[in-house]
Amino acid sequence: MxxxxxxxxxxxxxxxxxxxxxxxxxxxxxxxxxxxxxxxxxxxxxxxxxxxxxxxxxxxxxxxxxxxxxxxxxxxxxxxxxxxxxxxxxxxxxxxxxxxxxxxxxVAKVQNQEEEAYATYRSLITTSGGQTGEKIQALLIHWSHEELFFQVQPREYNRTLNQIRYLISLHLNENEKLYYVSDGSFLILTNGTQRNLQDFYQTQLKGQLEGLVFKGEDGNQAIQFQTGYLEVDSINRTKFHRYKEMISNLKRQLETDIIVEY
Incomplete structure (x- = not known):
């Protein structure tokens, strides 16, 4: 809903x-x-x-x-x-x-785009055809404990969320699409093979995202992120043919991505 x-x-x-x-x-x-x-x-x-x-x-x-x-x-x-x-x-x-x-x-500037993400994933699955060597990459980036930040200061939460979206979009290639899919979660989809999205996150994006701060009433607070990564190819294409299975797999990975407290 x-x-x-x-x-x-x-x-x-x-x-x-x-x-x-x-x-x-x-x-x-x-x-x-x-x-x-x-x-x-x-x-x-x-x-x-x-x-x-x-x-x-x-x-x-x-x-x-x-x-x-x-x-x-x-x-x-x-x-x-x-x-x-x-x-x-x-x-x-x-x-x-x-x-x-x-x-x-x-009223947040970052609106839910799960329907658009669903349509894009379905299109990628359809056009890939399960050919050997072709693959779809999906990277889910989640702002950890985002609900707590929202409860403390909703307006600053929305500002920070917009900063996260802008920073991620700034580093994407032309064939990499970004969608805001749920509370504090951003999904990147691509069928390109120019770079591995997981390596790209670890080497380029993670440090910049964690450099962002939440400006609360008690001062600036560091924010952290969890990720899930999936490659859909000719081997597992049947298993992840539907968007629901793909996004569920990524969300389960978030639960095992341990956050190190500062």
């Missing part, structure tokens, strides 16, 4: 949640409508100014404080209204955090 569909789904969930909540308050707890409007305003403000990590803490703290007030204090409202007050704000923050997450992913 595309990210834009996920964003739209979460927006519908937010609309449905607020609609059901307001209708319930209108018919059964009118005195709580003002509190729900206040919760919505606070939730929108928090999702705009807080990081994902702080939003998670907001959910935990609001839920914890709600339990303390409802259990330790004297509650003069019915039990079902107390439960609504207890759960509505944490649920709202959770929905807004998902909307915020997919919104930042969608």
């Amino acid at each position: 595309k990210k834009k569909n996920k964003l739209g789904n979460w927006l519908l969930i937010l609309l449905g949640f607020e609609l059901v909540l307001m209708l319930f308050c209108l018919f059964f707890a009118r005195e709580m409508i003002l509190e729900q409007i206040l919760f919505l305003m606070l939730g929108l403000f928090a999702s705009l100014v807080l990081s994902d990590l702080l939003l998670t803490w907001t959910i935990l703290i609001s839920f914890g404080l709600g339990i303390i007030f409802l259990v330790a204090g004297i509650v003069y409202i019915p039990g079902y209204q107390a439960l609504i007050l207890l759960f509505s704000f944490p649920i709202l923050i959770g929905i807004l955090s998902q909307i915020r997450y997919h919104l930042f992913k969608e």
Whole structure:
């Protein structure tokens, strides 16, 4: 599913949640409508100014404080209204955090190109014909722990992601195609034999990529990468005839590419 569909789904969930909540308050707890409007305003403000990590803490703290007030204090409202007050704000923050997450992913300058990568790989497989000596090279470069960086500072994450794409594309030959295929992962495809993509990464590209820094609130942070490499030739062409098998193999290689901590 595309990210834009996920964003739209979460927006519908937010609309449905607020609609059901307001209708319930209108018919059964009118005195709580003002509190729900206040919760919505606070939730929108928090999702705009807080990081994902702080939003998670907001959910935990609001839920914890709600339990303390409802259990330790004297509650003069019915039990079902107390439960609504207890759960509505944490649920709202959770929905807004998902909307915020997919919104930042969608507005990133580097857009998902997996459909284009699929089409290119299919074309390469078709034209190669499995002839002896012909091969397709696939190199997957993944920004390690990219999700943690995104949670800390989404705007800087997008800037760094764009730098990575630019740096990789700067060193590619004419017949080497670059695609952004998932969160923090770049795929290079080629049927050219002028150079080995794995050797090219190790000798030329790796050092330059790891020279990039993530400019966080606490200063510059080094970033690291994992890779997977595959050659599809007349021997294994049947096994990796489909894009799905090829990309799955590369992603499994990422799990075995050990990262050395600085």
